[in-house]
Amino acid sequence: ILNVEQSPQSLHVQEGDSTNFTCSFPSSNFYALHWYRWETAKSPEALFVMTLNGDEKKKGRISATLNTKEGYSYLYIKGSQPEDSATYLCAPGQNFVFGPGTRLSVLP
Amino acid sequence: NAGVTQTPKFRILKIGQSMTLQCTQDMNHNYMYWYRQDPGMGLKLIYYSVGAGITDKGEVPNGYNVSRSTTEDFPLRLELAAPSQTSVYFCASSYGGRSTEAFFGQGTRLTVV
Secondary structure, eight states: OOEEEOOOEEEEEEOOOOEEEEEOOOOTOOOOHHHHHEEESSEEEEEEESSTTTTTEEEEEEEEEEETTTTTEEESSSSGGGGGOOOEEETTTTTTOOOOEEEEEOOO | OOOEEEEEEEEEEEETEEEEEEEEESSSEEEEEEEEEEETTTEEEEEEEETTTTTEEOOOOOOEEEESSSSSSEEEEEEOOOOOOOOHHHHHHHOOOOOOEEOOOOOEEEEEE
16 A cells, blocks of 8 residues: 655635645656545545656646656646635555545635 | 446444445446545545456455455445444446546445444
């Protein structure tokens, strides 16, 4: 089972702020990196899957980068909105073992 | 297309009772997963399966059992329910392979009293 870390554990930002979180994982034997968004009382939904070092993915105001050599991925949210409030999970590896998540609260 | 379907949605069990949480998917996915939601701890993988007849332990398998007799179904069995098993349980499935995403069911909220 991979050791996956995410930071920060939680984050409160004002509407309109930009923010970013980190997912750290062992750099050896990299397979793939998944980012998921998980709203309270709902099911997790996929945001991105990244497989190559240097990958950058973007969906609207959310983007992600991947560095497999040093074992980290960043998730960026530009101009946060209250509807971005959720827990953001990452899962490196083959078997969808998730990190502990970053809980984002966007205050209007 | 129903995706991943979990039943029941809610259940209350008494300590020591047993039950089976059902999960079925209609996407012909090879991989299936069971998770539990621990407060402040995110999602913990209980068991997973890479195909019919093949199952393996995840991070927190103790107190649970699974079987995978068909591609579509992946039931999770609790034999002797304990209060520590009070949680929301999610089932998920994926094709497998590096670029495939996992799709989640709507969850089963289980309370053990």
